[in-house]
Amino acid sequence: MEHNLSLLLISIIALGVFVQWIAWSLRMPAIVLFLVSGVLAGPVLGWMQPSEDIGPVLSPLVGLAVAVILFEGGLSLRLHEFKEAASGVRRLVTLGPMLSWGLYSAAAYWIGGLGVPVSLLFGAILVVTGPTVVIPMLRQAGLNRRTASYLKWEAIINDPVGALLGVLVLQYFVLSGTYPSAGGKVVVDLGLAILVALVMGSGVAWLLGWAFNRVWVPEYLKAPLTVAFVLVVYGVANLIFAEAGLLAVVVMGMAMGNMNIAGMAELRRFKEYVSILMVSVVFIVLTADLSPEVLHHLDWHAAALVAAVLFVVRPLVVWLCTLGAGMDWRDRLLVGWIAPRGIVAYAVAGVFSATLVDAGYEGARQLLPLIFAVVFASVVLHGFSLGRLARWLRLSVEPNGVLIVGASPWSTELARALSNELHVQVLLVDSSWHRLRAARLAGVRVLYGEVLSETIQQSLELNGVACMLAATSNDAYNALVCSYFSNSLEHDRVFQLPMYAVDENNDARVVARPLRGRPAFDESAQYEELWRRHFQSWQFYKTRITENYGYDDLKRDRPEEAIPIAVLHDDKTLLLSPASGGARPEIGDTIIYYAPKRTDEDRRRARAERAVAASTRSASASAGASEPDKESS
Numbered sequence: 001m002e003h004n005l006s007l008l009l010i011s012i013i014a015l016g017v018f019v020q021w022i023a024w025s026l027r028m029p030a031i032v033l034f035l036v037s038g039v040l041a042g043p044v045l046g047w048m049q050p051s052e053d054i055g056p057v058l059s060p061l062v063g064l065a066v067a068v069i070l071f072e073g074g075l076s077l078r079l080h081e082f083k084e085a086a087s088g089v090r091r092l093v094t095l096g097p098m099l100s101w102g103l104y105s106a107a108a109y110w111i112g113g114l115g116v117p118v119s120l121l122f123g124a125i126l127v128v129t130g131p132t133v134v135i136p137m138l139r140q141a142g143l144n145r146r147t148a149s150y151l152k153w154e155a156i157i158n159d160p161v162g163a164l165l166g167v168l169v170l171q172y173f174v175l176s177g178t179y180p181s182a183g184g185k186v187v188v189d190l191g192l193a194i195l196v197a198l199v200m201g202s203g204v205a206w207l208l209g210w211a212f213n214r215v216w217v218p219e220y221l222k223a224p225l226t227v228a229f230v231l232v233v234y235g236v237a238n239l240i241f242a243e244a245g246l247l248a249v250v251v252m253g254m255a256m257g258n259m260n261i262a263g264m265a266e267l268r269r270f271k272e273y274v275s276i277l278m279v280s281v282v283f284i285v286l287t288a289d290l291s292p293e294v295l296h297h298l299d300w301h302a303a304a305l306v307a308a309v310l311f312v313v314r315p316l317v318v319w320l321c322t323l324g325a326g327m328d329w330r331d332r333l334l335v336g337w338i339a340p341r342g343i344v345a346y347a348v349a350g351v352f353s354a355t356l357v358d359a360g361y362e363g364a365r366q367l368l369p370l371i372f373a374v375v376f377a378s379v380v381l382h383g384f385s386l387g388r389l390a391r392w393l394r395l396s397v398e399p400n401g402v403l404i405v406g407a408s409p410w411s412t413e414l415a416r417a418l419s420n421e422l423h424v425q426v427l428l429v430d431s432s433w434h435r436l437r438a439a440r441l442a443g444v445r446v447l448y449g450e451v452l453s454e455t456i457q458q459s460l461e462l463n464g465v466a467c468m469l470a471a472t473s474n475d476a477y478n479a480l481v482c483s484y485f486s487n488s489l490e491h492d493r494v495f496q497l498p499m500y501a502v503d504e505n506n507d508a509r510v511v512a513r514p515l516r517g518r519p520a521f522d523e524s525a526q527y528e529e530l531w532r533r534h535f536q537s538w539q540f541y542k543t544r545i546t547e548n549y550g551y552d553d554l555k556r557d558r559p560e561e562a563i564p565i566a567v568l569h570d571d572k573t574l575l576l577s578p579a580s581g582g583a584r585p586e587i588g589d590t591i592i593y594y595a596p597k598r599t600d601e602d603r604r605r606a607r608a609e610r611a612v613a614a615s616t617r618s619a620s621a622s623a624g625a626s627e628p629d630k631e632s633s
Contacts, residue, residue, distance in 0.1 A: 008053050012288075015041065016280025029140060029383030031133050031340070034280065035376065038287025050289040059351075062286065065278040066343055067234035067249045068227065072275035073131040073156040074253020075268055088150055088327040092335070093157040095321035097127045101165060103313045112305035112370065115363045117173040117356065124169045125349055125371060126309065127162030130342025131155040133379060136279065137340065141387045142396045142463050150327075150335050159344050160246035164193055167241075170352050174359045193244040200233050201251025209259045222263055223270040226256075246344070269487055282343050290372065298369050306373050310381065314339045330393040338386055340378040345371055397464035400573045401425035405451050405481050406472030407435035410530040414565070416442040417540040422590070424574050425464060429456065452484060462488050467576045469520060470496040473527045475511060482517025495520035495576050497527050519579035521594075522563045530594075537597040540565065544590045551585050562595035 019037050023030035041047045050058055105123030108114045114122060134155040138148050168189060208229060211217050217225055233252055234245035261267070315336035322332050349371035356364035390396035402418060404411050407430035419426040420443060428439050429447045436446045449456045468485050470478035478496035486494045496517040543554050564577040568590040575582065585591055 005053060008048055008050075011048070012050075012281055012284055013277070016277070016284050019284070020276065020280055023140075027140070029379075029386070030136050030280075031283065031342070031379055032383040034283040035287055035379050038284040039290065041284070042288030043290050043292045048288050050285045058285070058289070059347075062282055062343070062347055063238075063245075064231055064234065065282045066347070067230060067245060068271075069275050069278050069282075069343075070131065070156065070159060070246055071230045071249040071253040072271040073135060073152075073159075074250040075257040075271055076135075077153060077156060077254050077257060079258050087325040088322055088331070088335075089153045091321045091325050092150060092154040092318070093161070096154065096317060097158055097161050097165065099317045099321050100127045100313075103317055104309060107305060107308045107313050108370075111301070111308050112366075113301050114366060115361065117169075117361050118363045118367055121166060121169050121173075121352055121356065121364075122367060122370060124166040125162060125345050125352070125367075126341065126374065127165055128159050128341060128345045128348075129155045129339045130344050131159055133340040133342035133383075134338075137338075137383060137386050141390055142399060143390050144395055144397050144463065145461050147331050147334060147390070147395045150331060151338060154335070156250060160197075160250055163246050163344055163348055164244065166348055166352055167193075170355060173361065174355065189241060193241040193247070196237050196240045196244050197247035197251055200237050201248040201253075202255045204229055204233050205252045205255035205259070209256060209261045212261050212263065215262075219263055219266075223267055226267060226271075227274070265484075265487070279343075286343060286346055298373055302366075302370055302373055305370065306377050309374055310339075310378060330395055334386075334389055334393055334395060337389065338382050340382040341371070341375045342379070346375050397461060398572070399464060399466045400571075401427065401464045401466060402574060402576075403460075403462075403465045403468040403485075404428045405468070405470045406430060406478075407432070407439055407446070408471065408473070408527070408531065409438070410534045411469075411471045412439045412442065412444065413534065414540065415439055415444045417542075417592070418566075418574070419444050421540075422542065422568055422574075422592070424568065424572070427460075427465075451481060465489060465493075466573055467493040467495060468517075469576060470494075470517060471527070475499045475516075475527075479511040479516035483515055486517070492518065493575075494518065495578070497521075497530070498523050498525055498579055520576055521565060521579060523579050525563055525579070533594070533596075538594055539597050540592060540594055542568075542590050542592050545585050545587055547587055550587075551591070554591060558593060559595045562593045565592040565594055567591060 015037060016034070019033045020030050022028075023033050042049065054061070101120075101123045103123075104126045105119045108119035108122040109116065112119070112122070129151075131152070134151050138152060141148075143151075171189065208226060212222060230249055230252065233248050236245075237248040238245035256264075257268075315333075318332055318336035322335075327335075349368050353364045353367035356367070387396065402415075402424060404415055404426065407428055411428065415426045415428045416439070418424040425445075427445050427447055428436065429449070429451045430436050431448070431450045433448055436448060439446050447456065447460075451457075462485075468482070468489060470481040472478055472481075475496070482494045482496050494517040496519070498519040498521070499511070499516075541558070543549075543558075545551055545554070566574050566576050567582065567585050568574045570588040
């Protein structure tokens with residue numbers, strides 16, 4: 001038995017991580033593949049039945065995993081994002097839940113044909129727009145930060161709010177036959193749940209931050225201790241009031257995420273890794289545990305109700321609650337469409353429906369299949385449409401820009417060539433107005449300040465950055481900048497100018513390779529050398545690779561000492577050239593390189609050589625074309 005359980009757990013974890021990688025490779029929403037793989041492994045093929053194989057501990061384990069996921073979501077809720085979208089977010093997390101509850105309940109009653117108790121519980125559960133689904137979607141959609149903030153804040157705040165509302169509705173109808181004043185008890189319980197969540201969440205967050213900043217906890221214990229306290233807060237809050245634990249861990253995450261805690265960057269990274277694993281595992285487990293009998297309860301009423309929820313009620317709720325909030329109409333349209341449900345909605349529906357049935361409400365048997373239908377339809381439709389809709393509304397940020405840290409005569413000229421001649425989005429960051437002056441006069445976008453400061457980090461929108469170049473005169477600082485940005489960008493897109501060293505493996509002056517970015521351009525492209533060549537009137541050149549003029553022709557024509565800088569692809573994505581050499585450019589790519597200034601004689605010679613090469617190729621092609629005719633004759 002233990003052997004089989006071990007194999008099951010290993011299979012679930014391996015499947016979850018593998019599906020994440022497949023989704024990343026195919027640029028598909030990972031959550032859709034979780035849903036499909038879970039349904040295939042469970043109800044369709046019967047490879048796993050988690051509720052039978054794992055037993056009664058499955059539900060508590062899922063609850064703990066959801067608590068960790070919501071805490072990580074709370075950590076990502078930054079107050080500066082709230083300020084950017086303050087009015088819209090306030091409406092979505094205050095008026096939004098009440099309007100959603102009322103309109104979803106009305107749709108369940110009039111369209112789904114459910115009774116009043118089940119309709120009200122259905123509406124309460126659908127207040128949840130799960131962060132377990134929304135956050136993975138946002139990671140792949142590339143939305144601008146303001147629009148993403150609306151969806152992220154609504155999902156993370158309304159997730160525990162919907163669960164709490166569902167508990168209160170359930171309590172009211174279960175207790176109404178026993179306690180005549182059940183309504184008053186529900187109101188008191190609501191106040192108690194909110195109070196418990198606020199006090200426990202913020203209090204534990206403050207204590208942990210206080211202990212971390214006073215070095216009462218060693219660095220290697222910060223993440224494990226935080227996870228332990230997240231689980232303790234979740235468990236204790238739930239003991240006081242059911243489902244209050246979810247709200248408590250969100251409050252705890254929000255509080256810690258906006259405190260100046262030492263080592264917070266490493267803590268965020270650890271939590272993100274854990275959250276990705278938890279989402280993968282829990283979503284596959286819950287979908288694999290779906291019983292085929294559940295689907296038999298679905299009929300045309302269910303189809304009509306799901307359609308009303310997605311296409312009528314959700315857009316109506318968003319448009320009503322954001323009237324006069326100052327939101328862009330495109331944001332309102334996208335937020336009105338995107339509201340996928342996930343783990344929390346499906347998990348609480350299973351518990352609540354069984355409790356209502358035991359209390360004598362037979363119509364509650366419809367609750368779980370209806371919630372599953374909404375989850376399935378919303379995940380598939382919203383997962384595949386979010387990116388396309390965002391691009392159509394111009395709310396997405398294409399990752400084709402370049403971030404350059406460090407203004408110098410050479411980096412300023414590079415930024416000018418990329419932005420003014422090739423129309424690439426470039427941002428040049430430096431802490432000196434004097435060094436930025438030439439770039440500003442050349443029309444280059446600049447940002448004044450220390451790039452590692454919290455203020456600058458809040459103003460950067462990294463979704464639009466394809467690659468980053470640290471180009472200051474300090475190699476160690478360049479390495480520090482690369483180390484920081486490699487957490488947000490992929491490591492292969494983070495570059496720094498090469499270091500000067502006779503033997504980098506044994507030179508005590510050189511930063512260790514794991515701590516620095518990829519060496520850019522060429523091993524000779526050190527800061528001082530680029531500065532020297534700039535004042536020798538070297539220039540940036542661009543050449544487009546065509547069928548008639550290939551990459552080999554370019555290598556022959558350009559000077560031997562030329563330094564490759566970047567490749568601009570047809571889709572306007574720019575990739576910096578690594579010192580170790582990159583992929584061979586293809587037809588349609590534009591090659592940017594740095595070389596000595598050409599004289600008129602150089603230009604005439606190059607044109608003559610290209611003409612000779614073109615005529616040679618033409619003659620060869622003609623000979624090749626006529627050869628079959630000779631043979632056939």
